[in-house]
Amino acid sequence: MTALEAANNIKAKFGDLISEPMEFRGEISLKVADAEKIVEVCQYAKSIGFDYLIDISSVDNYGEDPRWTVVYHLRAIVNGVEFRLKTDVSEEKSELPTVVPLWRTANWHEREIYDMMGIRFSGHPDMRRILMWEGYPYYPLRKDFPLAGKPTDLPGVAFTRVTPMEGGPFVTVAGGNDSIAREPRVRVPETDEVPLNARVEARADNKALRGQAFGPGPIEKK
Amino acid sequence: MDEFFKNNLMATVQDIEIRDSAARAAQAAEDMQDIHGEKMVLNMGPSHPATHGVLRIVLELDGEVITKADPDVGYLHRGDEKIAENMTYTQFIPYTDRLDYLAPLANNVAYALAVEKLLGVEKNLPPRCQYIRVMCCELARISSHLLGLGAFAMDTGAVTVFLLTFTEREKIYNLAEAASGARLTTTYTRIGGLMRDIPATWCAQVKQFCDEFEVALAEVETLLTRNRIWVDRLRDLGVVSKEMAINYGLSGPNLRGSGVDWDLRKNQPYLCYPDLEFDIPVGSVGDCYDRYLVRMEEMRQSVRILRQCVQKIPGGWANDAKEPVSIPDGKITLPSKQKVLSSMEELIHQFMLVTEGVNCPPGEVYFGHENPKGELGFYINSRGGGVPYRLKIRAPSFVNLSIVGEIMPGAMISDVPVILGSLDFVMGESDR
Numbered sequence: 001m002t003a004l005e006a007a008n009n010i011k012a013k014f015g016d017l018i019s020e021p022m023e024f025r026g027e028i029s030l031k032v033a034d035a036e037k038i039v040e041v042c043q044y045a046k047s048i049g050f051d052y053l054i055d056i057s058s059v060d061n062y063g064e065d066p067r068w069t070v071v072y073h074l075r076a077i078v079n080g081v082e083f084r085l086k087t088d089v090s091e092e093k094s095e096l097p098t099v100v101p102l103w104r105t106a107n108w109h110e111r112e113i114y115d116m117m118g119i120r121f122s123g124h125p126d127m128r129r130i131l132m133w134e135g136y137p138y139y140p141l142r143k144d145f146p147l148a149g150k151p152t153d154l155p156g157v158a159f160t161r162v163t164p165m166e167g168g169p170f171v172t173v174a175g176g177n178d179s180i181a182r183e184p185r186v187r188v189p190e191t192d193e194v195p196l197n198a199r200v201e202a203r204a205d206n207k208a209l210r211g212q213a214f215g216p217g218p219i220e221k222k
Numbered sequence: 223m224d225e226f227f228k229n230n231l232m233a234t235v236q237d238i239e240i241r242d243s244a245a246r247a248a249q250a251a252e253d254m255q256d257i258h259g260e261k262m263v264l265n266m267g268p269s270h271p272a273t274h275g276v277l278r279i280v281l282e283l284d285g286e287v288i289t290k291a292d293p294d295v296g297y298l299h300r301g302d303e304k305i306a307e308n309m310t311y312t313q314f315i316p317y318t319d320r321l322d323y324l325a326p327l328a329n330n331v332a333y334a335l336a337v338e339k340l341l342g343v344e345k346n347l348p349p350r351c352q353y354i355r356v357m358c359c360e361l362a363r364i365s366s367h368l369l370g371l372g373a374f375a376m377d378t379g380a381v382t383v384f385l386l387t388f389t390e391r392e393k394i395y396n397l398a399e400a401a402s403g404a405r406l407t408t409t410y411t412r413i414g415g416l417m418r419d420i421p422a423t424w425c426a427q428v429k430q431f432c433d434e435f436e437v438a439l440a441e442v443e444t445l446l447t448r449n450r451i452w453v454d455r456l457r458d459l460g461v462v463s464k465e466m467a468i469n470y471g472l473s474g475p476n477l478r479g480s481g482v483d484w485d486l487r488k489n490q491p492y493l494c495y496p497d498l499e500f501d502i503p504v505g506s507v508g509d510c511y512d513r514y515l516v517r518m519e520e521m522r523q524s525v526r527i528l529r530q531c532v533q534k535i536p537g538g539w540a541n542d543a544k545e546p547v548s549i550p551d552g553k554i555t556l557p558s559k560q561k562v563l564s565s566m567e568e569l570i571h572q573f574m575l576v577t578e579g580v581n582c583p584p585g586e587v588y589f590g591h592e593n594p595k596g597e598l599g600f601y602i603n604s605r606g607g608g609v610p611y612r613l614k615i616r617a618p619s620f621v622n623l624s625i626v627g628e629i630m631p632g633a634m635i636s637d638v639p640v641i642l643g644s645l646d647f648v649m650g651e652s653d654r
Contacts, residue, residue, distance in 0.1 A: 024585045025339055052468055054590065057601050057614035071601065073588055073616075077468060077482060080489040084588065105471030108624040116303075131296035131653060140304055147308050 001076075003028040003083045006048065013044055021083075032087040035070070035096040041085065042072065042099050050074040053099070054082070056109035058117045062143035067091040068119050072099075089119060098124040116141035245458070248632055251287045261289060264635075268297045272377045272639035275649030279626065283635060291630035293623055298653040306613040310579025311337045311413055314613070319407040321617065322651040324369050325362035325594045326408045327398060331355045332591030334411035335492060336600035340587045341580065343414060343549055344492070349536040350545040351415050352494040357428065357531045358401070358410060359493075359592075360524040364435070365394040366594035367475075367517045367646075374514070374643030375446060378455055383442055390438050393431050400424055413580050414555040415548025422540035425532045432525050432532075439521060447518070456511035460629045460641040463508055470625045473618050474596025475520060476645060479505035479513035486592040498530050510644035517646070554580055579608020588616075595619050595648060615654055619647035 007021035007028045018041070019031035032041050054073040061067055066088040075082045089096050098121040099106045110121040111130040118139035120127060129136065137152055138145055267278035276297035282290035302321070306314045318333040319326035334355075338344040347355075372387035395405040401420050402410040410417050446452045462472065467480035477484055485502045487495045503519035505512030537545030548555040552571035561568040574581075584606040590599040596618025603612040622645050630641060 025342055025587050027587060029586070053471055054597070055588070055599055055601065055614070055616040057612070057616075059603050059612045071586075071603075071614075073599075073601070077484055082588075084586075103471065104466075104469050104628070105621055105624060108620065112620075129296075131299040133296070140301060145304075147304060 001049070001079065001081055003081050006045075006050070006076075006081060007083055009048060010041065010045060014041060017041070028083040030083065030085050032085060035087045035089050035093075038070075038072075038085070038087050039097045039099055039102070042074075042102055045074055045085070046102055049076040049078060050081075050083075052077045053103040053105050053109075056099075056106060056113065058113045058119055058141075060117060060141065060143045065090065068094065068117065070096060070113065070119065094118060095120040095122055097122050100124060115139070118142065250634075251284065251289075251632070266638065268294075272642060274373060274642065274647065277623070277642075277647075277649055277652075279630075279638070281630075281635070281638070286635050288630050288633050288635060288638070291627050293626045295620070295623060295649070295652050298649045300654065302654040303613055303615060306610055308609070310608040311582065311610065312575075312579060314610075315411065315413075316407060316409045319409055320650055321615065321654065322366065322593060322595055322598070322619070322648050323406065324648055325366040326406060327358040327402075327410055328362035328366075328591070328593050329598065330408060330411040331359050331493075332589070332593060332598045333600060334413055335591060336587065336589035336602055337413050337580070337582070339589045340582050340585065340602050340604055341413070341554065342583075343551075343554065346549055347415070347493070348546045348549065349494065350419075350541065351547045353531050353535045354401075354416060354420055354547065355411065356493050356495065356498070357528060357535075360527045360531075361394050361397060361428075363524045363594040364521050365391050367521050368394075370643070370646035371442070371514070371517060374640075374646070375452075377639035377643050378452065380445065380449070380452065383445055386438055386442055386445075390431075390435050393434070397424070397427060397431065400427065412548065412555060414551065415546075419541055419547045425535060425539040428528055429532050432528050436522075436525060439518070439525075443518065447515075453511065455637075455640055456514060456644070457509060458507070459510045459633065459637055460644060461507060461509045462625065462629060466625075466628070467508065470628070471621045472596070472625060473621065474593065475513055475516045476596065476622050478503065479516045479644075480508035481505055486590055486597060490590070492591075497534070498527050500524075500527050510640055513644045513646075581608055582606065582610075590616070593618060595646065595651065596622060598651075617651045617654060619649070619652040620654075623647050623652055 004021060004023070007030050010030060011018045011021065014037075017033050017037055019033070022029045022031075032038055052075040054075050056073075057071045059069040059071065061069060068089040068091070070087055070089060072085040073082065074085065087096065096119070098110055100110065100121075100123070107124070107126065108130060110124055111126065111128060113119050114121065114124075114127055115129040115131050116139060128134065132140065138150055140149075262283045264281045264283055265278065266281055267273040268276040273279065278294040278297065280292040280294060281288050300320075302317055305317060315330060315333060318329040321329045335344055338347070368387040368391050372384040372391075375381075375383035398408050398410075399405045401424060402408040402417060462470075462476070462480045464481050467477050467482055472480070473484075481504055483502060483504050486492075487500075488502055500523045501519075503516045503523070505516050532539075537543050552568060553575075556575055557568040557571055562572045563569075582604045584604055586601070586603045588599055588601045590597045597616065598618055599616030601612075601614040601616065602610050603614075605611040626641070626645070630638065633641060
């Protein structure tokens with residue numbers, strides 16, 4: 001069985017629901033017209049030998065309708081035949097049925113798509129974020145999410161207990177007075193010089209913090 | 223030296239009575255049933271030496287028996303897929319070093335092959351380039367398995383193995399440095415070829431490495447394979463059946479450890495693998511011990527491949543015949559600097575390649591590569607031009623980790639490092 005034969009087999013079974021097989025670089029793609037029917041198509045594919053789900057991914061066709069494309073890569077382990085199933089999901093709906101009952105590996109792939117794109121999978125046993133943290137408000141792989149990221153109201157650090165040894169020489173307080181000054185590579189744009197005063201002050205700060213001299217003293221300007 | 227190890231191995235051959243640790247755990251759970259107590263939730267990681275990186279597992283314990291395990295990934299998420307959409311195909315190569323950072327050379331090759339598949343030029347790669355890439359992949363495989371094995375053995379209490387494997391890994395780093403100039407972040411491949419040819423002495427160094435490595439591997443073998451403690455702790459633990467392995471999409475040594483004869487190098491051959499002779503080891507039970515044995519044998523097969531490559535490499539060791547290592551196409555690979563400075567056409571090619579990237583046709587491809595950790599796949603969705611519209615990385619560690627919640631319940635808490643070590647994942651790849 002070649003990939004094309006398998007694709008034609010599926011096409012014969014489901015008729016108009018499935019597009020004509022498309023071939024590019026020796027790979028066969030099929031498009032499923034109705035995302036709600038994806039489980040039936042996958043079930044049939046599994047029954048004719050495609051027992052291995054390689055991957056599920058998603059594409060954001062920003063500015064087009066429907067906005068989302070979900071892509072399934074299937075493989076038959078016995079003979080290594082592979083093909084690709086694609087289906088479109090509109091932005092208003094942003095939901096399609098899960099294939100977890102067929103392949104357990106789909107669990108994490110679908111969670112990742114939900115996390116990164118915001119497409120939900122109905123019937124999924126555990127629809128939580130996976131890479132980003134619970135409560136993060138955005139979906140970072142969407143095309144309208146900027147590469148530099150967006151600020152959120154959530155604190156950058158999830159746990160707010162006092163750091164052990166805070167105030168000591170080994171702990172830099174984030175945003176603290178000394179955190180920028182004692183960074184030795186800091187440059188002042190106007191003069192492109194090491195801000196010597198800042199460094200001296202930082203050392204003085206540290207000295208005061210520790211209550212005793214440590215390391216070499218202030219650097220003399222040449 | 224060989225004779226010594228053979229004799230030594232023979233002397234230690236004996237039947238080892240295996241105590242079934244999974245059955246033991248189940249028995250313990252049954253014995254405890256009448257004792258009513260609270261279940262304890264234990265947070266393991268994300269910064270724990272046995273989780274090999276920043277994996278966090280939330281364990282629910284009944285005494286020492288695990289009743290539920292929920293792996294939590296994402297602590298090393300850097301948004302590689304988002305980054306890829308914002309740069310040219312060539313610019314993304316350094317980011318592939320940082321996926322599975324124990325085998326950067328293999329990642330480089332996997333990514334380059336995926337883009338070359340999109341371009342439709344993967345069959346035109348010069349033979350010398352193919353051989354060098356295969357050698358890189360196999361060195362990366364040995365390097366990755368050595369680290370996995372060393373850390374695995376150390377977590378189980380056998381510290382000596384770690385010292386032996388890291389001595390050998392150091393030599394692989396030296397080889398990577400000689401070829402690419404960098405020890406860890408190699409960025410050795412380019413779209414359509416390699417950054418540069420290997421130095422004339424490289425093949426001799428590889429050959430020497432193979433000789434030394436075989437001795438070291440035999441020593442590791444005598445330390446572990448029939449070691450009573452090692453076998454007791456690994457046998458019948460974390461059993462993954464054939465059906466379960468396929469259902470969970472496992473790949474690489476974890477899939478083969480469960481008895482599935484699947485290796486992309488054999489089943490969907492690429493580069494010059496069809497010209498090389500090697501075997502695919504397959505496990506029978508699917509427990510931690512099988513996965514360990516599969517990795518050991520894979521390293522030996524990699525040495526076998528390396529030896530053949532050294533012998534057969536087109537152009538010879540010093541490449542006196544000046545065999546190319548890149549596709550000689552100005553639209554794909556950079557021309558030589560001398561030509562750029564003396565000829566208009568090459569200057570234009572260089573300018574276009576650097577500023578706009580390799581012009582890829584619209585379309586979509588998926589390429590799966592047999593990486594040390596499993597199938598590293600790149601799904602590239604291109605709308606034309608030098609930048610991918612969408613690049614999805616199918617990370618083997620991510621998929622292999624998803625089975626943790628299934629195989630941990632029933633095991634003891636001291637089995638956790640063993641199961642994790644046998645799955646051999648790396649978080650840089652899992653979290654991307």
